[in-house]
Amino acid sequence: MxxxxxxxxxxxxxxxxxxxxxxxxxxxxxxxxxxxxxxxxxxxxxxxxxxxxxxxxxxxxxxGFEIPLNVFGKGLHIFHTGNIIINGTSSVGEYCNIIGSTCLGSKNGGNGPTLGDHCELGMNSVVIGNVQIGNNVYIGAGAVVTKSFKQDGVSLAGVPAKVVSHFKIDESSN
Known part of the structure; x- marks a missing residue:
């Protein structure tokens, strides 16, 4: 903040x-x-x-951006324009990368998702509901995340999203 x-x-x-x-x-x-x-x-x-x-x-x-105040930590980087919709109850950590056409939304008026630090949201990715995502997570293009993934250093893909790979986190680059 x-x-x-x-x-x-x-x-x-x-x-x-x-x-x-x-x-x-x-x-x-x-x-x-x-x-x-x-x-x-x-x-x-x-x-x-x-x-x-x-x-x-x-x-x-x-x-095409709809980003409320005080949702993202420092280091937000957006690569492309067009349809980036973020719910005001969402919370995203530091150094988030958004490729484009991304949605972070709530389900039935509830709270939005909580993403950790160093997350990357691929093109057309969607994170819906009161879910928690760990640090250093890559959400692949077209993925729809509807449940929590609290592990650090994973890649999510698919509809509904699931862990497709784990990667080692280089602590010296953080």
Whole structure:
């Protein structure tokens, strides 16, 4: 959660890597983090929040993103535009990669999924319901996850998703 100006600066600097200077995704992520900062800060910053939230929503419509505030940890990286829908009750750890056309949703109005750190969501992947996903998990393209997978270092694929491989986690790269 971004609560200080220093946190905001560090997260924006981290997340701009890998995008071109005029990338719309980079601008969207910047506005998302600025909105989170002003929302968490509270006080008399409501006007700045409204301004940045308006711009974030406009960019989101253009890109196809529907990402609520305070869901993702630092290091979010989005590779492609188009239909990224995230439920507001979801929680995602640090350094998440989203390939594109991804949905994190709730089932029957319940809570959304909880993903650990260093997760990657493949193209057209769907995670539905109050499920927990461990750290360093790759959810393959087209996978539909409807139950919890708390193991670290696994790849999930299929409909419904199941573990298709385990991989060793290099602790020095975290």
């Amino acid at each position: 971004i609560s200080t100006k220093e946190d905001l600066k560090n997260v924006i600097e981290l997340e701009k890597k890998g995008y071109g200077r005029n990338s719309l995704i980079r601008r969207y992520l910047r506005e998302l983090r600025i909105c989170e900062y002003y929302k968490n800060r509270g006080g008399v910053t409501w006007l700045l929040f409204k301004l940045h939230n308006f711009y974030r929503n406009r960019l989101g419509l253009r890109l």
